[in-house]
Amino acid sequence: MTALVLVVDDDATVRDVVARYLGDAGYAVDVxxxxxxxxxxxxxxxxxxxxxDLMLPGLSGLELCRALRLRENPPAIVMLTARGEESDRVLGLELGADDYVTKPFSPRELVLRVGSVLRRSVPSTxxxxxxxxxxxxxxxxxxFLGEGELALTxxxxxxxxFLLAHPGRAFTRGELLxxxxxxxxxxxxxxxxxxxxLREKIEPDPTQPRRLATIWGTGYRYDPVAS
Structure with missing residues (x-):
């Protein structure tokens, strides 16, 4: 089944270019x-x-991202931003975006990013x-944590x-990317x-993590809590 990708951007040129590249890559596209x-x-x-797009008239991209994440079956989200500041990228990720691309961008790279988030949303065996x-x-x-299901992007x-599959092993941020x-x-x-x-969702106290340990100067490690 052909995946449907929705492109939301107030710049008509950006919409047209992105839609054309996505269409050429075999996706169904709405704008x-x-x-x-x-x-x-x-x-x-x-x-x-x-x-x-992060900057939209009326309902902002951040507000739309938040609304999409609340859906029963939320889509994968790739955020576009014309800003280069880390705070803008971080805010989009904190609201549930799966990836981001900073304008100006390569349409080919954007198509690859879309394909990447879609592949990772397909069930594994x-x-x-x-x-x-x-x-x-x-x-x-x-x-799931206890009896409740976790709302994860x-x-x-x-x-x-990945980290749970490699308990006790430290990974650098670059290795995780x-x-x-x-x-x-x-x-x-x-x-x-x-x-x-993740710490906010799986740790009793995110400021004192038991599972997701920071290895200073290196990266992160998953520490099992079960004996």
């Missing part, structure tokens, strides 16, 4: 020029992924990973599953943001 139209299009079409009251089911792409799920998301380059603060978000 919207503002946040409200984007939300209507997402409700109507139930896209698999959304390419979302691997089994479940369990540590005490934490269970990550890679087949259904669902994670695609990137958060991939990072948690490469091994978890397949990036040969990228802003390593992306990893930091996702670790912080």
């Amino acid at each position: 919207a020029g503002d946040g409200r139209s984007g939300l209507d299009a997402a409700t109507r079409g139930d896209p698999d992924a959304v390419v979302l 691997a089994g479940a990973l369990v540590d005490g009251d934490l269970r990550v089911d890679r087949a259904s792409r669902r994670a 695609t990137r958060e799920f991939e990072l948690l599953a 490469t091994q978890v998301w397949g990036w040969s380059f990228g802003d390593q603060s992306t990893v930091t943001v996702h670790v912080r978000r």
Whole structure:
């Protein structure tokens, strides 16, 4: 089944170029020029992924991102931003974006990023990973803590599953970018943001993490809590 990608950007040239490249790559494409139209299009079409500009008139890209993450089956989200400041990228990731691309960007790179987040949203045939009251089911792409299901983004799920599959081993941020998301380059603060978000969801006290340990000067390590 052909994946549907919704492109939401108030710049008609950007919309047209991105839509053309995505169409050439084999995706079905829908477009919207503002946040409200984007939300209507997402409700109507139930896209698999959304390419979302940060700066939109009316309903902002950040507000739309938040609304999309609350859906029962949220799409993968690739955020576009004309700003280069780390704070803008971090804010988008904290609201649930799976990836980001800074304008000006290569349309080919954007298509590759869309393909990457979509591949990672496809169920795996691997089994479940369990540590005490934490269970990550890679087949259904669902994670549970105790009796409750965790609301994880695609990137958060991939990072948690990877670290849980390699307990006790420390990884640098660069290694996690490469091994978890397949990036040969990228802003390593992306990893930091996702670790912080995961701690807020799986740690009793995120400021005193028991599972996701920071290895100063290196990166992160998953420490099992089950004996």
